[in-house]
Each structure stands twice: as C-alpha cells, then as structure tokens.
Amino acid sequence: MSPTLTGLTSEARVPTNMPRRYLGQLCKHFQHKLPVTLDEWRGRIEFPAGACELDAAAVGGTLLMRVTAQDQDALARLEDVVGRHFERFAFRDELKVQWTRTV
Numbered sequence: 001m002s003p004t005l006t007g008l009t010s011e012a013r014v015p016t017n018m019p020r021r022y023l024g025q026l027c028k029h030f031q032h033k034l035p036v037t038l039d040e041w042r043g044r045i046e047f048p049a050g051a052c053e054l055d056a057a058a059v060g061g062t063l064l065m066r067v068t069a070q071d072q073d074a075l076a077r078l079e080d081v082v083g084r085h086f087e088r089f090a091f092r093d094e095l096k097v098q099w100t101r102t103v
Helices: 019-030 072-089
Strands: 008-015 036-038 042-047 050-055 062-069
Touching: 008 072, 019 036, 019 042, 019 050, 019 062, 019 072, 042 072, 050 072, 062 072
Parallel strands: none
Antiparallel strands: 008 062, 036 042, 042 050, 050 062
C-alpha cells in the first residue's frame, strides 16, 4: 500500500485468520455513505478527513490498516472510527486494534 495523501499516517496490523473477511466487512459497511474501492485483497475508504487503506495480503494472517489525514485531530478521529468498527465486527474473536503513528 502506498500513501496517496500527504500528511500524517498511522498503521495497525491485526493478526487474524480471516483478514479478507474483515476487509470486506469494513469496506461494505462504509460504502453506503462514503466512496470505497474494494478488490479481493485490498480496499480503500475515502473519509472527509482522510483515507483508510486496508490490505489483507501484505502479511500472511494479518489485516494491515493504514489511515492518513492532514492533521492530528483528523488522524485521531479516523483511528477511532476505523478501530471501533473493526472491533465491533471482530468481537467474537476478541481482536483489538493498536495504532502506531508512522509519520
């Protein structure tokens, strides 16, 4: 995944046996209100404050999530929104999202 927005970036790598399932759930959930691109292994969600890129193929058994925004507040909001939704979808597997600021 290559960043397409300049600004601040945060990543989360969530170990799971079903990265493609969660990739699809997140993208399909947000596509009702936001522009989304999705293929078998990757997705991108365009939020007003930035973007979220998802990759189920980068690291085996892991869903890589990357959010990019122009400022700290927007980045924190994206981390919160994407993280909360993921954890809600993954509650049975008790998966947690831990973001790491990369830029």
